[in-house]
Amino acid sequence: MNRRHFLTQSTLAAGSLLLPNWSMAEDNATQQLVILHTNDVHSRIDPFPMDGGRNQGLGGVASRAAVINEIRSQHEHVLLLDAGDIFQGTPYFNLYKGEPEIKAMAAMQYDACTMGNHDFDAGLDNFATQLQHAAFPVLVSNYDFTGTAMEYKALPYKIFKKGRLKIGVFGVGIELEGLVPENLYGKTIYQDPIVKANETADLLKRKEKCDMIICLSHLGYDYRGSKKVSDKILAAETQYIDLIIGGHTHTFMAEPELVKNKQGSDVLINQVGFGGLILGRLDYVFSDTNKKKFFGSKSISIAKKTDI
Amino acid sequence: MKPLFRYFLILALGWQSCAPSYYQAGQMAYTRYDIKPGKKDSSVQQLMAPYAQQINSTMTAVIGELTSTLEKKQSDNTLGYFMTDAFLSESKKVFQQPVDIALMNFGGIRSPAMQKGNITVGTIYELMPFDNLMVLVTMSGTELQQLLNHVAGRGGWPISGGSYNIQNKQAVDVRIADAALQPNKQYTVALSDYVANGGDDCSMLTKLKQINKGYLQRDALIDYVKSLTAAGKKLDIPAGKRVNIL
Numbered sequence: 001m002n003r004r005h006f007l008t009q010s011t012l013a014a015g016s017l018l019l020p021n022w023s024m025a026e027d028n029a030t031q032q033l034v035i036l037h038t039n040d041v042h043s044r045i046d047p048f049p050m051d052g053g054r055n056q057g058l059g060g061v062a063s064r065a066a067v068i069n070e071i072r073s074q075h076e077h078v079l080l081l082d083a084g085d086i087f088q089g090t091p092y093f094n095l096y097k098g099e100p101e102i103k104a105m106a107a108m109q110y111d112a113c114t115m116g117n118h119d120f121d122a123g124l125d126n127f128a129t130q131l132q133h134a135a136f137p138v139l140v141s142n143y144d145f146t147g148t149a150m151e152y153k154a155l156p157y158k159i160f161k162k163g164r165l166k167i168g169v170f171g172v173g174i175e176l177e178g179l180v181p182e183n184l185y186g187k188t189i190y191q192d193p194i195v196k197a198n199e200t201a202d203l204l205k206r207k208e209k210c211d212m213i214i215c216l217s218h219l220g221y222d223y224r225g226s227k228k229v230s231d232k233i234l235a236a237e238t239q240y241i242d243l244i245i246g247g248h249t250h251t252f253m254a255e256p257e258l259v260k261n262k263q264g265s266d267v268l269i270n271q272v273g274f275g276g277l278i279l280g281r282l283d284y285v286f287s288d289t290n291k292k293k294f295f296g297s298k299s300i301s302i303a304k305k306t307d308i
Numbered sequence: 309m310k311p312l313f314r315y316f317l318i319l320a321l322g323w324q325s326c327a328p329s330y331y332q333a334g335q336m337a338y339t340r341y342d343i344k345p346g347k348k349d350s351s352v353q354q355l356m357a358p359y360a361q362q363i364n365s366t367m368t369a370v371i372g373e374l375t376s377t378l379e380k381k382q383s384d385n386t387l388g389y390f391m392t393d394a395f396l397s398e399s400k401k402v403f404q405q406p407v408d409i410a411l412m413n414f415g416g417i418r419s420p421a422m423q424k425g426n427i428t429v430g431t432i433y434e435l436m437p438f439d440n441l442m443v444l445v446t447m448s449g450t451e452l453q454q455l456l457n458h459v460a461g462r463g464g465w466p467i468s469g470g471s472y473n474i475q476n477k478q479a480v481d482v483r484i485a486d487a488a489l490q491p492n493k494q495y496t497v498a499l500s501d502y503v504a505n506g507g508d509d510c511s512m513l514t515k516l517k518q519i520n521k522g523y524l525q526r527d528a529l530i531d532y533v534k535s536l537t538a539a540g541k542k543l544d545i546p547a548g549k550r551v552n553i554l
Contacts, residue, residue, distance in 0.1 A: 028329070031331055042437075043437075045356055045359070045360070046360065046363075047343075047345060049430065049434065051423050051431070051434075052423045053419075053420065053421065053423070054420075057344075057345050058342065058343060058344060058345070059343045060343065060345075060348075061352050061356065062348035062349050062350075062352045062353040062356070063343050063344065063345065063346060063347065063348050063349075064343050065348075065349035065351075065352040066346075066347040066348055066349045067341050067343065067347075069349060070347075088437055088438065089418065089437045090433065090434070090437060091363050091366065091367055091430065091433045091437075092359060092363060093437065094433065094437065094439060095359075095362065095363065095366075096359060099359075100355075100356055100359045103355060103356075104352055104355065104356060107351065107352050107355055108352065121438070121439070122439075164329060164331065165331055177506075178506055178507065178508075178509045178511065179507065181501070181502060181505050181506075181507065182505070209330070211330065211331040211332070211333075212331075212333055242333060254340075255338050255340070256336070256338055268336065270338075272340070276343060277342065277343060278340055278341060278342055278343065279340075279341040279343060280338070280339075280340060280341075281338070281339040281340070281341060282336050282337075282338055283336065283337040283338075283339070284333045284335070284336050285333070285334060285335045285336075286331040286332060286333050286334070287331065287332060287334055288329055288330065288331055288332075289330050289331065289332040290330065291330055293330070293332060294330035294332060298332060298333075300333055300334065300335065300336055301334065301335050301336075302335075302336055302337070302338065303335045303336065303337040304337045304338070305337075305338045305339075305340075306337075306338070306339045306340070307339075307340050307342070308339060308340070308341045308342065
């Protein structure tokens with residue numbers, strides 16, 4: 001083993017805060033992946049109006065697309081994901097029922113999204129109809145859509161191949177009763193997100209041997225002191241999930257939060273507010289490992305944080 | 309090289325490249341991009357242009373004027389007072405019957421504030437994007453007290469036509485049109501269909517009869533502002549707390 005290789009190995013093992021070596025050419029031993037994400041964009045096609053409010057002039061799909069394009073021009077392996085509540089919040093939705101929102105996401109080449117409670121707002125049939133404009137799948141593992149317009153349109157998960165990496169992405173949705181009017185969700189059956197997340201993550205890890213598992217969640221970040229299922233509870237009570245991209249609570253997190261899963265492995269949770277004000281970017285560096293370590297407990301070091 | 313040996317060599321190399329490889333994420337660097345005005349993607353902009361033109365011509369129409377900035381707050385929710393005043397006033401006209409109070413769920417108020425000055429159609433859409441319908445629900449004083457207790461437990465919702473205080477997550481000192489709440493009296497309450505159908509955990513309302521005329525709550529806000537303007541008035545919310553947290 002040469003000295004440089006030894007050092008790389010030991011810094012990874014020690015979870016050191018050293019910067020990753022970005023200049024290192026990507027070879028089979030290391031792989032890089034850039035994950036970009038949004039949540040609760042709520043039909044914000046234009047920037048926030050110039051009304052003296054704190055968000056005036058910020059956001060908007062054309063500016064977000066420019067940022068995404070620039071990142072794509074610099075990195076080969078990019079995943080662009082959304083954690084739901086694409087719909088509702090501006091007149092665009094009242095007039096066009098989600099068509100421009102989905103078209104804009106398709107143009108930005110989103111890879112996948114999950115479904116938020118407000119995506120039911122013009123009815124489940126409307127959501128299914130608007131998906132004709134989508135070039136990306138809707139991932140939800142805990143809604144049983146049997147007998148609804150979404151039955152053959154939603155997938156529980158999807159596996160993305162990026163370089164030599166296999167990335168498993170799945171979704172979980174929030175309890176609908178008491179939140180979404182029954183006439184809008186119809187025959188959709190809500191299932192326990194912890195049970196379905198464990199089932200799906202287990203399949204993605206042990207059967208499909210995914211190198212990374214991402215959960216798109218519309219459960220909400222944290223309901224302190226409440227037993228209501230949240231991303232914090234989901235992270236703690238599951239295994240094999242590496243990253244939870246959250247939504248619903250419109251939480252502006254300064255950086256991803258590191259929590260332990262039921263195996264003692266690290267899980268990252270992140271959420272970027274609402275309204276397309278922020279785009280989150282996570283740059284992951286992967287190294288090759290053996291089968292035993294692959295299924296064992298993992299730790300991740302957060303190398304740095306930048307605000308742009 | 310003997311042909312057989314060459315065959316084994318190819319097989320061995322082939323085997324190596326097909327061997328399953330396992331990767332593990334060791335490091336992550338985070339970047340948070342604020343989406344600021346500046347560089348825009350022209351193809352996305354063009355894709356949205358036909359929608360934007362239609363929206364802008366509808367939304368920029370000025371319908372009235374506001375005398376002082378209204379805010380969404382839990383205790384003195386002036387923005388919520390405007391909304392519930394509009395619901396109470398317009399529901400009486402649309403349903404052609406007496407209505408005692410109007411309530412607005414806190415989470416349904418979608419702007420943090422409404423700035424003084426011109427009120428446009430767009431201002432109202434920002435405030436009330438949901439296509440919620442106005443419904444009337446008639447209930448006993450006891451049932452209204454239960455509803456207000458639930459509301460108090462959630463931190464309080466704005467009201468028009470009455471007032472209440474919040475103590476230990478319960479509604480106390482409930483007054484409707486300046487009289488104390490009477491348990492056996494019937495009260496008619498203007499609500500959104502969302503709340504009346506059990507939204508925000510208001511399951512106690514689902515068994516009660518609703519009257520619904522397919523009238524959007526957002527139209528009530530627009531009609532209320534327009535009626536003030538037509539009468540030569542500006543929108544002005546009188547001072548005075550309607551919900552006090554004790």
